[in-house]
Amino acid sequence: MNPDYRPSPSLGDGAPEDSAHLLAEMMRIRKFEDAILGLFSKGLVRGSTHLCQGQEAVTVGVASQLRPGDAMVCTYRGHGATIAQGVPLDACFAEILGRSAGLVGGRGGSMHFTDASRGAIGSNGIVGAHLPIAVGAGLSAQYRGTDEVSAAYFGDGATNIGAFHESLNLASIWKLPVVFVLENNQYGEYSPVAATTPVERLSGRAASYGMPGWFVDGNDIVTMRATAAEAVERARAGEGPTLIEADTYRHSGHSRSDPAKYRPADEVEHWFARDPITLLERAMTRDDPSAQQVIDDVGARVDGEIRSALDAALASPEPDPAERFLDVYA
Amino acid sequence: MNPDYRPSPSLGDGAPEDSAHLLAEMMRIRKFEDAILGLFSKGLVRGSTHLCQGQEAVTVGVASQLRPGDAMVCTYRGHGATIAQGVPLDACFAEILGRSAGLVGGRGGSMHFTDASRGAIGSNGIVGAHLPIAVGAGLSAQYRGTDEVSAAYFGDGATNIGAFHESLNLASIWKLPVVFVLENNQYGEYSPVAATTPVERLSGRAASYGMPGWFVDGNDIVTMRATAAEAVERARAGEGPTLIEADTYRHSGHSRSDPAKYRPADEVEHWFARDPITLLERAMTRDDPSAQQVIDDVGARVDGEIRSALDAALASPEPDPAERFLDVYA
Amino acid sequence: METINYRQAIARSLAEAMRRDPDVLFFGEDVAVAGGAFKATPGLLEEFGPRRVRDTPISEQAIVGAALGAAVTGLRPVAEVMFADFAAVCFDQIVNQVAKYRYMSGGQLSVPLVIRMSNGAGAGFGAQHSQPAENWFLNVPGLKIVTPGTVEDLFGLMLAAVEDDDPVLFFEHKNLFAVKGQVPAIGGAPIPLGRASVVRRGGDVTIVANQQMRHVSLAAADELAREGIQATVIDPRTLVPFDDATVLDSLRETSRLVVVQEAPPDGSWGASLISRVVSKNLELIDAPPALVAAEEIPVPYAAAMEERWLPRASDVVSAVQRAVAY
Amino acid sequence: METINYRQAIARSLAEAMRRDPDVLFFGEDVAVAGGAFKATPGLLEEFGPRRVRDTPISEQAIVGAALGAAVTGLRPVAEVMFADFAAVCFDQIVNQVAKYRYMSGGQLSVPLVIRMSNGAGAGFGAQHSQPAENWFLNVPGLKIVTPGTVEDLFGLMLAAVEDDDPVLFFEHKNLFAVKGQVPAIGGAPIPLGRASVVRRGGDVTIVANQQMRHVSLAAADELAREGIQATVIDPRTLVPFDDATVLDSLRETSRLVVVQEAPPDGSWGASLISRVVSKNLELIDAPPALVAAEEIPVPYAAAMEERWLPRASDVVSAVQRAVAY
Numbered sequence A, B: 001m002n003p004d005y006r007p008s009p010s011l012g013d014g015a016p017e018d019s020a021h022l023l024a025e026m027m028r029i030r031k032f033e034d035a036i037l038g039l040f041s042k043g044l045v046r047g048s049t050h051l052c053q054g055q056e057a058v059t060v061g062v063a064s065q066l067r068p069g070d071a072m073v074c075t076y077r078g079h080g081a082t083i084a085q086g087v088p089l090d091a092c093f094a095e096i097l098g099r100s101a102g103l104v105g106g107r108g109g110s111m112h113f114t115d116a117s118r119g120a121i122g123s124n125g126i127v128g129a130h131l132p133i134a135v136g137a138g139l140s141a142q143y144r145g146t147d148e149v150s151a152a153y154f155g156d157g158a159t160n161i162g163a164f165h166e167s168l169n170l171a172s173i174w175k176l177p178v179v180f181v182l183e184n185n186q187y188g189e190y191s192p193v194a195a196t197t198p199v200e201r202l203s204g205r206a207a208s209y210g211m212p213g214w215f216v217d218g219n220d221i222v223t224m225r226a227t228a229a230e231a232v233e234r235a236r237a238g239e240g241p242t243l244i245e246a247d248t249y250r251h252s253g254h255s256r257s258d259p260a261k262y263r264p265a266d267e268v269e270h271w272f273a274r275d276p277i278t279l280l281e282r283a284m285t286r287d288d289p290s291a292q293q294v295i296d297d298v299g300a301r302v303d304g305e306i307r308s309a310l311d312a313a314l315a316s317p318e319p320d321p322a323e324r325f326l327d328v329y330a
Numbered sequence C, D: 001m002e003t004i005n006y007r008q009a010i011a012r013s014l015a016e017a018m019r020r021d022p023d024v025l026f027f028g029e030d031v032a033v034a035g036g037a038f039k040a041t042p043g044l045l046e047e048f049g050p051r052r053v054r055d056t057p058i059s060e061q062a063i064v065g066a067a068l069g070a071a072v073t074g075l076r077p078v079a080e081v082m083f084a085d086f087a088a089v090c091f092d093q094i095v096n097q098v099a100k101y102r103y104m105s106g107g108q109l110s111v112p113l114v115i116r117m118s119n120g121a122g123a124g125f126g127a128q129h130s131q132p133a134e135n136w137f138l139n140v141p142g143l144k145i146v147t148p149g150t151v152e153d154l155f156g157l158m159l160a161a162v163e164d165d166d167p168v169l170f171f172e173h174k175n176l177f178a179v180k181g182q183v184p185a186i187g188g189a190p191i192p193l194g195r196a197s198v199v200r201r202g203g204d205v206t207i208v209a210n211q212q213m214r215h216v217s218l219a220a221a222d223e224l225a226r227e228g229i230q231a232t233v234i235d236p237r238t239l240v241p242f243d244d245a246t247v248l249d250s251l252r253e254t255s256r257l258v259v260v261q262e263a264p265p266d267g268s269w270g271a272s273l274i275s276r277v278v279s280k281n282l283e284l285i286d287a288p289p290a291l292v293a294a295e296e297i298p299v300p301y302a303a304a305m306e307e308r309w310l311p312r313a314s315d316v317v318s319a320v321q322r323a324v325a326y
């Protein structure tokens, strides 16, 4: 197996012109989830929640290449993917809080974020189950004769489930415009990849489907964006699906109940030093120390945005319980 | 992808010493199914039946390497795999005829042949669903500290279903003694492999599981046996699973209702010329024309065996309908 | 009108639906080039081309999921799952995805898709190819379930299923393929989902039965009529939504309920119907409601066994006689 | 005896079963090193080692199939499917393989395996992680279904399930993890599958309820007692086989049946029980049997919605009052 490592353009080449924008996009996700952590501790979040802190460059990079009309599906660890689509933060908070202003009226919760108007056609609680749906969105784009694409995020652990296999195969044989974005955050729940998966580079599995499989540094926003651009371009051009394996790391445990004590300290240290936000900030200030001001400004602006979104969400009423009967059928 | 083509020993090197035996084993399957065809036309077979004529070298080759205690699972196209285990032909006929002397008392039919005493722990009607079961039999062999192995036959089409993927992955990560025997007979039902599968050599998929994937001439009984021997040896030695892709061809359609008109004449001609029984006979007579007598004798003996097995089966009574309530629970 | 059989009605109705709406596409294993493993969909590829009629790999999860993804992005896919038994390999896509997708999206997304499956026993296919699988889905809100028993119903219900904005599981009974009936030479009207059909009227007992059992029950009703017992036979046609009202109307006259189904009793639509009737309208009932059901064993292969597994007209007759004598 | 909670009873009972029989092994996703996603199986890896306690990839079809293959070749595997909702991704292995394997082998092969799953609603996990999935399997002969509602039942039923020569689906309710109860400090006796437990006796009404609803029904019974209505509360504990006899015995005294379940009505065990009772013993019934069930919608997330989705004690009280007033 020869999965293709893609160094391509990177932050090593210098910070991009729109660094401030990219930083803001990643910070929105980071700080949104900081706030969710706060809500946890106040007992305001029911069930489970899965944070994606540390993985922001992947979703921001991919989302930067999507356009209105494109479809995006993601997992229970989908706050980042959904927010990167430009979904309003107040509706995201409200959904997790179970309020009527929530994305889906409080009926879904953290694992079921949908904002179809922005292409976010569903987060999914079943590992791998959204991949066939992404294939269907790709089929639809092709059938309708558009150059729309479908993007699907999923984890390393998901590459072991049957639906992954069937989806990549069908997307390939029908040459559908699907970008499969494998967020390899090194663990599936508590299990390191090597404990469950007998190959080192998961992107190598693309070969089983006659599909390009690329492996990139998922914490480098420039690399991530460039790689996504290529895969999306292939899809739009009718060249079929691509599998991108983005190496990354989740900062916290699998879900709210996991303190992630199973991770070796040096591993954690290594990856925190490679935090995608830190990497971008470092690149910004390396050539231009005055960029620190830009960074601080972005941080402050996003803090404000988060605060007012959260205030708005908290001000939203509980849903009318009668609404639970809506939308079971058309 | 670099699946490993294995020419290894072959009939080209001359017929093996035990040719008469191998020929008899293949002929038993061939002539058994000839007889089934006859029963069809008399309306004595219910439902569907899937013949494996043309693929006999695969199952005879693999079965030759199995021992008591080893497990074998196969598909609805499982007459050959089961008969190659040494299962009595009268019980096979009786099962298809729905008689009480059938392998499973007439409750199963053509798709559900089981003879646990000979390692045949189940034919399966659901594509790919027996592969997880084969993994479990391998787990059991390993757990019990034996050097028993588990062998699973399946088709080219089955490599596209989720259970295939999950099974090879789990067998590999647990290093289980499983031999996955892919009978690539060029079609899944009416669809040629290329219509459903975007890679040329299915054995290449083994790489996704860090497993050896070998591709061999499945119609050459010597090659087939040698390859099976190696894979079984690896399994017994604790070296884990192997995927063997055996290139072969089914002589008739997918099932009784399929005249197989969709196959190009030259393709059919090519493969009929490479009939595994013909190939062996040709090798036998090439160096020793007097071997024709051996061949004729084997044919006559097997004919006799088939006739008496069929007579015995036809003499078996219909099952007592009350037996249908047996064995739902222990 | 034209006389065709149940098998032919499948392609006829699909073709009609595809002519009406360019957003309808159809895919499944060997449905296109080969015209279906049951030869139920010949001619569709020829009429509508490979963009709209597609063969798939053996990947039921991908098939159903692809239909779902296409449905929520503007199309009206029809997917085939060859034998209903194989719904088990894509059960997650059906119950956790398709059934809940509208709800989990807060109503943002519609799921106008049809999953066609060949259902049921009687043809000697054995335990894994003969199950009446419709009951697996009853406890899962969000699906509609259709089980036509005649050519006319298949044709009209298929048109309705494809037009419906909700997901429909469409069970075609493989032992009814040869049943004949009439369809319009061109066009045709949908039969609204959720309306039972009263296929025979009689004042002594209400028999509710679908698919094969509709026919078995009609035979039983003929026999009962010779004894002077007049049966109403109601074919619910769709199990979800279920037309309780038609059953209750009939019970007002007959006070006796016999449900006949090709599936074991527990967790079935028949048991559910009886439970609804007695808990809400016990006063309508003068005799114990009977559930004439298949046996609680896997479907056996041998003819003599499989025949007994299926409810027979004589079982229906006895159940009715007991109810009337109560 | 020792006081532990329902969550702890899981590991306790598994450890006891594994000590008794060296052929018992246990595997699932993150059950070993991490001690389970619900922290229900800590200590097992430490006591029994990596040969007997194994983490798996995220591959439920392979997990269940591996258990099946091991079971038919001499072992007694216990497999975990983390949330019962995920039984959908391995539904084929359960209903088409595990359930039918003995039958399809003509009795040559036994299938002594247990599939443990965390079941049910009430904890805010949303539509895909809260389903009471036990009803998906009712129409499939060949499986046993166990739904313990207390520490004692979980412990004793687990021992019985592991000893049983048939496949058992073992549903642990994740909203009962904190419930306390008593288990022996060492050893312990299996509770035979198929025996209901009469958890409260009263002559006015028979309430049948399991898992969370057992507790809800007991609260309702207390409230009813204050009004002078005395309820018998029966926990069936196992849904297959179902202990009809205990229910019928109680009905002989009370003549009133109220079934309370955490699942929608159609295709449920409650509807099936009512159907069996009225079709075979209508004479025992003096009032319409009531099915107090969950709502026919996916499980909603927000607290105020999910609470209403679940039957509440007040719903049980009203149903009983209606039955008594009839």
Ligand SMILES: Cc1ncc(C[n+]2csc(CCOP(=O)(O)OP(=O)(O)O)c2C)c(N)n1
Binding pocket: A075, A077, A125, A126, A127, A154, A155, A156, A157, A158, A159, A183, A185, A187, A188, A189, A254, D029, D058, D060, D082, D086, D089
């Ligand atoms: C079919 C299924 N099995 C198991 C689970 C439980 N589960 C939720 S997340 C998870 C780990 C997934 O790991 P990975 O794919 O790497 O994604 P990550 O959580 O790391 O983003 C598991 C096992 C599930 N939701 N669905």
Ligand SMILES: Cc1ncc(C[n+]2csc(CCOP(=O)(O)OP(=O)(O)O)c2C)c(N)n1
Binding pocket: B075, B077, B125, B126, B127, B154, B155, B156, B157, B158, B159, B183, B185, B187, B188, B189, B254, C029, C058, C060, C082, C086, C089
């Ligand atoms: C899950 C499932 N899907 C579809 C089928 C119907 N079916 C039976 S055999 C077959 C083709 C299998 O092809 P292959 O794996 O190549 O095996 P072959 O029949 O050629 O031996 C199909 C689609 C099935 N039995 N199970």
Ligand SMILES: [Mg+2]
Binding pocket: A155, A156, A157, A183, A184, A185, A186, A187, A188, A189
């Ligand atoms: Mg991961």
Ligand SMILES: [Mg+2]
Binding pocket: B155, B156, B157, B183, B184, B185, B186, B187, B188, B189
């Ligand atoms: Mg094939």
